[in-house]
Amino acid sequence: MDIHALQQIVHRTRDARRKQTIPKFSPADRDQLIHKYHPDFRASAYRSIRFGPNEGEKTVVELATLLEGDSPIHDDLDLTPQYQTDVLVIGGGGAGCAAALHAQGAGAKTILATKLRLGDSNSVMAQGGMQVSVAPEDSPVTHFLDTLKGGHMENDHALLKVMVEEGPSIAKWLLELGVLFDRQADGNLHVKKGGGSSKPRLVTCSDYTGLEIMRVLKDEVLNQKIQLLEFAAAIELLSDDSGACTGAIFKDLDNQRHVVVAAKSVILATGGIGRLHIQGFPTSNHYGATGDGLCLSYRMGAKLAHIDTFQYHPSGAVYPEQLIGALVTEGIRSEGGQLVNAKGDRFVNELDTRDVVSSSIIRECEEGRGIRTMSGRVGVWLDTPILDAEHGAGTVEKHFPAMMLQFERFGIDISKDPVLIYPTLHYQNGGVKIDTNSETNVKNLFVAGEASGGLHGRNRLMGNSLLDLMVYGKRSGLTAAGRAGSMKQGKLTLKHLERFRAEAKQHGNVSGVISPMILPAYTRKVG
Amino acid sequence: MATDDTQNVIDQPEVMKPRMATIEIAGKKVEVPEGITVVKAMWYAGIDVVRGIGCLGGFCGACATYYRTKDDPKVRTCLACQTAVQDGMCFTMMPPFPARKATYEIQKLQDPKQDLFNFYPEAPLCRNCNACTEACPQRIDVREGVWKAVFGDFKSVSEMFMDCVMCGMCTPVCIADIAPNLVALYVSRAQGAHFAEKPIGLDTRIKEIQDGRFNDEWNNILKMSDKELAEHCATVR
Ligand SMILES: Cc1cc2nc3c(=O)[nH]c(=O)nc-3n(C[C@H](O)[C@H](O)[C@H](O)COP(=O)(O)OP(=O)(O)OC[C@H]3O[C@@H](n4cnc5c(N)ncnc54)[C@H](O)[C@@H]3O)c2cc1C
Ligand code: SF4
Ligand code: SF4
Ligand code: FES
Numbered sequence: 001m002d003i004h005a006l007q008q009i010v011h012r013t014r015d016a017r018r019k020q021t022i023p024k025f026s027p028a029d030r031d032q033l034i035h036k037y038h039p040d041f042r043a044s045a046y047r048s049i050r051f052g053p054n055e056g057e058k059t060v061v062e063l064a065t066l067l068e069g070d071s072p073i074h075d076d077l078d079l080t081p082q083y084q085t086d087v088l089v090i091g092g093g094g095a096g097c098a099a100a101l102h103a104q105g106a107g108a109k110t111i112l113a114t115k116l117r118l119g120d121s122n123s124v125m126a127q128g129g130m131q132v133s134v135a136p137e138d139s140p141v142t143h144f145l146d147t148l149k150g151g152h153m154e155n156d157h158a159l160l161k162v163m164v165e166e167g168p169s170i171a172k173w174l175l176e177l178g179v180l181f182d183r184q185a186d187g188n189l190h191v192k193k194g195g196g197s198s199k200p201r202l203v204t205c206s207d208y209t210g211l212e213i214m215r216v217l218k219d220e221v222l223n224q225k226i227q228l229l230e231f232a233a234a235i236e237l238l239s240d241d242s243g244a245c246t247g248a249i250f251k252d253l254d255n256q257r258h259v260v261v262a263a264k265s266v267i268l269a270t271g272g273i274g275r276l277h278i279q280g281f282p283t284s285n286h287y288g289a290t291g292d293g294l295c296l297s298y299r300m301g302a303k304l305a306h307i308d309t310f311q312y313h314p315s316g317a318v319y320p321e322q323l324i325g326a327l328v329t330e331g332i333r334s335e336g337g338q339l340v341n342a343k344g345d346r347f348v349n350e351l352d353t354r355d356v357v358s359s360s361i362i363r364e365c366e367e368g369r370g371i372r373t374m375s376g377r378v379g380v381w382l383d384t385p386i387l388d389a390e391h392g393a394g395t396v397e398k399h400f401p402a403m404m405l406q407f408e409r410f411g412i413d414i415s416k417d418p419v420l421i422y423p424t425l426h427y428q429n430g431g432v433k434i435d436t437n438s439e440t441n442v443k444n445l446f447v448a449g450e451a452s453g454g455l456h457g458r459n460r461l462m463g464n465s466l467l468d469l470m471v472y473g474k475r476s477g478l479t480a481a482g483r484a485g486s487m488k489q490g491k492l493t494l495k496h497l498e499r500f501r502a503e504a505k506q507h508g509n510v511s512g513v514i515s516p517m518i519l520p521a522y523t524r525k526v527g
Numbered sequence: 528m529a530t531d532d533t534q535n536v537i538d539q540p541e542v543m544k545p546r547m548a549t550i551e552i553a554g555k556k557v558e559v560p561e562g563i564t565v566v567k568a569m570w571y572a573g574i575d576v577v578r579g580i581g582c583l584g585g586f587c588g589a590c591a592t593y594y595r596t597k598d599d600p601k602v603r604t605c606l607a608c609q610t611a612v613q614d615g616m617c618f619t620m621m622p623p624f625p626a627r628k629a630t631y632e633i634q635k636l637q638d639p640k641q642d643l644f645n646f647y648p649e650a651p652l653c654r655n656c657n658a659c660t661e662a663c664p665q666r667i668d669v670r671e672g673v674w675k676a677v678f679g680d681f682k683s684v685s686e687m688f689m690d691c692v693m694c695g696m697c698t699p700v701c702i703a704d705i706a707p708n709l710v711a712l713y714v715s716r717a718q719g720a721h722f723a724e725k726p727i728g729l730d731t732r733i734k735e736i737q738d739g740r741f742n743d744e745w746n747n748i749l750k751m752s753d754k755e756l757a758e759h760c761a762t763v764r
Contacts, residue, residue: 027761116577116580116581116589117578117581117587117589119581119587120580120581120582120587120589121581121582121587122582124581124582124586124587125582125584125586125587133732134726134728134729134732135728136728139741139744140736140741141741141744141745141748142763144748145748145759145760145763146763148756148760149760149761149763153753153756153757153760157749161745161749165736168729168732168733168736169733169736171729172729172730172733175719175720175723175726175729176634176720177633177634177716177719177720178633178715178716178717178718178719178720179719180685180689180715180718180719180723183723183724183726186727187723187724187725187726187727188726188727188728188729189726189728189729198763198764205689206689208586208689208690210586211586211692212689215691215693215712215715216716216719219628219712219716220633222628222630223630223631223632223633225630231577231578253577254577284584285583286581286582286583286584286587287580287581287582287583321562321563322562322563322564322609322611326584326585327584401689401690402585402586402690405585405665405666405690406585406609409609409610410611519577522567522570523570523573523574523575523576524570524571524572524573525573526572526573
């Protein structure tokens with residue numbers, strides 16, 4: 001069926017829909033909807049982890065298999081270090097850059113190692129903004145309560161309190177580094193309202209918030225001459241006799257050699273797992289988002305939290321085929337973009353939390369009110385032209401230049417035509433459990449950013465991740481640096497691996513995979 | 528790395544029986560389904576890519592690529608993750624270009640507009656050839672940006688380069704050896720750190736937090752039972 005013919009219904013019903021308000025779901029209806037349609041509740045996609053710190057807990061099969069996977073390291077590997085540092089930061093996204101800058105700024109010798117180039121990460125793609133309670137009618141407490149509600153009340157209170165309270169000073173730090181947040185006429189930060197938030201709280205840089213922050217942080221990492229190891233994928237951590245973390249082993253992706261780095265403490269900032277394509281979902285994530293940090297920490301004995309819940313962003317592109325899974329920013333819905341099914345009806349309050357909106361889109365599609373593309377994918381319409389209709393011609397172009405360009409490349413003008421969307425695997429709600437210094441239960445092993453867990457509960461609110469990265473990047477960097485002075489470099493051993501392998505053996509070594517994955521297996525085997 | 532073919536996302540129904548296009552990747556002819564992205568075409572052709580792919584979303588600039596379409600002599604630039612292949616297309620990824628980046632302490636600059644000439648003395652030598660603008664896959668008027676930077680219009684430059692993904696494709700083409708993106712990055716940061724207005728509301732909020740203005744509210748909610756807290760959350764609008 002021709003998609004252009006099908007989209008006429010969006011244009012035809014626009015005027016009638018503009019006058020409509022759709023109430024949010026009652027708590028009971030919302031729970032029912034989520035239980036029925038959210039991918040987190042598909043029991044068949046889950047299994048128990050057989051051993052390790054989270055033994056007996058459920059997670060998606062894809063992740064469980066990697067967690068139980070074997071290390072690529074042989075126990076006779078020569079552990080003589082090529083590098084020695086106070087603080088080793090693994091991962092070159094937002095959390096990693098923030099951690100490295102603060103650690104080095106506090107006087108610790110710092111190495112930043114990352115799998116791809118510095119900055120190639122999820123962080124550059126953040127479009128929607130960063131939550132900071134700066135508006136006069138807002139407060140850190142309100143930010144806390146909104147987040148708690150969004151996270152189904154399961155957020156770690158201590159982690160969350162720290163994040164909301166340090167938000168404003170983080171925004172100031174970024175401004176001082178030269179990040180160009182959008183302003184109001186009076187010079188104050190312009191704030192937008194995001195899904196699930198009661199007050200406008202998103203600070204933005206046009207729809208390039210992550211790109212702008214990362215351009216600045218990357219530049220600053222280079223200016224501060226922080227030692228970089230690029231195309232270096234961490235494949236194992238190192239531990240001393242007491243089990244404390246003492247460094248890491250990397251694979252140099254250019255020549256496949258092993259590189260051993262001795263460090264007094266290690267900060268893992270390896271991001272999320274979108275590229276595992278759990279439950280077959282497309283993803284908005286970057287090429288290297290394969291959950292490596294979870295596997296590495298787990299083998300060290302670090303406990304994971306909330307790893308049975310993932311965020312499926314409601315609006316991943318379904319058409320054109322080249323953009324499958326790419327994010328259509330929530331900003332569109334914040335500004336009044338409406339979701340419309342094949343019959344031309346709205347079916348959910350667009351500003352409800354992401355899990356609710358995603359579930360309702362899946363419901364529409366499963367109950368036959370979705371729109372099918374030529375290639376057999378299904379989605380619902382996001383009425384983007386309505387923004388120009390509501391706020392004046394040129395609004396879409398002015399407020400969403402990145403998205404306009406992305407679709408224009410494929411001949412689609414989103415200010416005139418609606419876009420087809422379906423939920424896309426977007427964020428790992430849980431991760432390695434940390435305390436308010438970003439430290440795990442393994443001494444001297446810190447985890448910051450999306451790889452960590454607890455703060456967001458069972459569902460992350462839009463814009464809270466960028467803040468999480470900066471706050472816990474900073475805290476991990478400062479704590480690790482603070483310790484470095486009074487500390488000796490621990491012994492480099494693979495004791496934790498011996499322990500892990502013994503456990504795996506007891507459970508029959510059933511996983512059969514080597515982890516971490518490092519990069520997804522997209523290359524077709526030819527011939 | 529690429530050890531397991533079971534998760535191959537390319538074998539989706541729409542590309543199982545696609546119309547095929549003959550393209551040339553770094554000089555080698557291959558057949559790939561028409562319309563998939565340049566990045567996916569490389570995977571489809573069995574090429575492992577480590578360098579040259581980052582975000583896959585059009586934001587990181589890792590996938591800077593030169594290409595040419597059938598029978599057209601013009602060599603163009605694109606982001607490989609954002610561009611569809613067509614029959615007869617030839618492309619090759621751009622290696623990292625050894626541009627010189629100045630280092631600076633952004634907050635300590637005394638006269639950022641003048642300092643530009645110390646950090647990037649080549650910037651005023653722009654010869655207006657427009658090659659940089661033509662090379663930019665983000666459609667930034669790069670040449671105009673370089674001029675504005677030199678004339679001290681830092682605000683305009685910072686707005687113009689908000690779309691810059693730092694792909695670096697404007698750099699190798701410059702006959703004056705300018706790296707326009709690095710100039711613009713310095714200018715944007717200087718604009719933010721030195722010339723943008725200070726947001727008063729932000730300082731007020733930071734002070735309120737330091738002064739403990741919210742302490743009573745915190746004490747109140749943090750001693751609530753789970754049930755009370757849930758009820759309290761429900762009242763927030
Ligand atoms: C498209 C998109 C839009 C988003 N929009 C927003 C938004 O508007 N607001 C918001 O708050 N959040 C947003 N998010 C979420 C947020 O951007 C991410 O959660 C956040 O950027 C994660 O940051 P990070 O530093 O933890 O990880 P990343 O930024 O993903 O960085 C991880 C780094 O670790 C490296 N790495 C991974 N494995 C290894 C290894 N084994 N060895 C060495 N290095 C490794 C990676 O290469 C990468 O450099 C968005 C996410 C996406 C994908
Ligand atoms: S200005 Fe240069 S670096 Fe920036 S997007 Fe354009 S070509 Fe790429
Ligand atoms: S390519 Fe160099 S010389 Fe030519 S317009 Fe751009 S900056 Fe000026
Ligand atoms: S991979 Fe990041 S822009 Fe293409």
